[in-house]
Amino acid sequence: MNHYVTGAAVKALREKKGLTQAQLAEILAVSDKAVSKWETGRGLPDISLLGPLAQSLGVSIPELLSGETITNRNRTANILRSKFYACPVCGNTIHATGEAMAACCGITLPPLDPEEPDEAHACSVDYVEDEIFVTISHPMEREHHISFIAYVTMNRVDMVKLYPEGNAEARFFLRGSGQLFWYCNRHGLFSRTVQRKGRKNGQGRSWKKSVSRRVCRAFLCASLIKTLFRTEAD
Ligand SMILES: [Fe+2]
Numbered sequence: 001m002n003h004y005v006t007g008a009a010v011k012a013l014r015e016k017k018g019l020t021q022a023q024l025a026e027i028l029a030v031s032d033k034a035v036s037k038w039e040t041g042r043g044l045p046d047i048s049l050l051g052p053l054a055q056s057l058g059v060s061i062p063e064l065l066s067g068e069t070i071t072n073r074n075r076t077a078n079i080l081r082s083k084f085y086a087c088p089v090c091g092n093t094i095h096a097t098g099e100a101m102a103a104c105c106g107i108t109l110p111p112l113d114p115e116e117p118d119e120a121h122a123c124s125v126d127y128v129e130d131e132i133f134v135t136i137s138h139p140m141e142r143e144h145h146i147s148f149i150a151y152v153t154m155n156r157v158d159m160v161k162l163y164p165e166g167n168a169e170a171r172f173f174l175r176g177s178g179q180l181f182w183y184c185n186r187h188g189l190f191s192r193t194v195q196r197k198g199r200k201n202g203q204g205r206s207w208k209k210s211v212s213r214r215v216c217r218a219f220l221c222a223s224l225i226k227t228l229f230r231t232e233a234d
Contacts, residue, residue, distance in 0.1 A: 005050070007039040009067030013057040014039075027056045060101050062108045072098035082152055085109040086183055093148055093183070095157060114181060114191035121190050123182060127174065132194065136168040136182055144186045151194065153178035 014024055014035075021039070025032040028049060037043035045053055054064040074081045074097060085094040087104035094102045094109070102109040117123055126133040138146050146168040150159040153175045160170035168182075174196075181191045 005038075005044065005053075005065055006067055007041045009064065010035075010045075010053070010057075011039040012067065013059055013064065017057050019056075024056060028052055062101055062103050066108060072100065074098035079152055079155060079157060080179060082157060083111040084150070084181060084183065084189060085111060086147065086185070086189075088185075091147055091185065093159070093161070095150070095159065112183065112189035114189045117190040117192060121182070121184055121187060123180060123190070123192055125180070125192075125194060130174050131171050132174050133171045134169060134180060134182075138168045138184065140164055140166055140168055145184070147183050147185050148181075150181040151175075151178060152181065 014021070019027075021035040022032040025035045028035075028045075030045075030049070034043065034045075038045050050061055050064065054061045057064065079097055081098070083096045083099055085096070085100075085102040085104075086092070087094075087107065087109060089105035089107065092104045094100075094104070096102065096111075099111055102111075121136065121138060123134060123136045126135070132151070134149055134151075136146050136149070140146065140162070142164040145164045146162050148159055148161050149168075149170040150157055151170075151172040152158075156175065158172050160172075162168060162170070174194075177196050178194050179191055180194055181189060183189050
């Protein structure tokens, strides 16, 4: 018989929280014997207690049911370390800047692990002026299709949702080097890097280079003016 919550999960989460059985029992207004029974598999908490139990253990209900806590290790919210989640039932797509407890259609979703694209999921990137055109040669049938393409750079995520019968392509404003992600509903998430390319006459020049160029120019002007005044004074 499958239990909706295991005693081992309750015990592990209680101990992690630093609570005794008696303290947890007091919070939930049950007896400490009841908590002991849950943890030894001789009883289950009433379904109405799942919310308060999860709250008192400092986890979400899905975490309580799975017995695993999710910790976001990307506290700086570095977008380049983004996580994507996709629901296999309804196709819902979730983006997070770190690991999260994501659930949809009653299913807890694991973060998608991007892979190197194989031949069947190869992606071509064409640079045209200040845009990139991304094309994936892949079936776009209801049962098997690319459901999104995302372009992730230092401070931005652009995502294009794709639908069956459409084209597996998207275009993005080129914002410099970053990472492309695309998701096949059967074969998972793929990624590749995007380089800064196709710049003409300084298009897409970084602000750092632009600022340093202006500083150099100002410095040269100041030096020239100083030299002229010195010459006139002499
Ligand atoms: Fe595929």
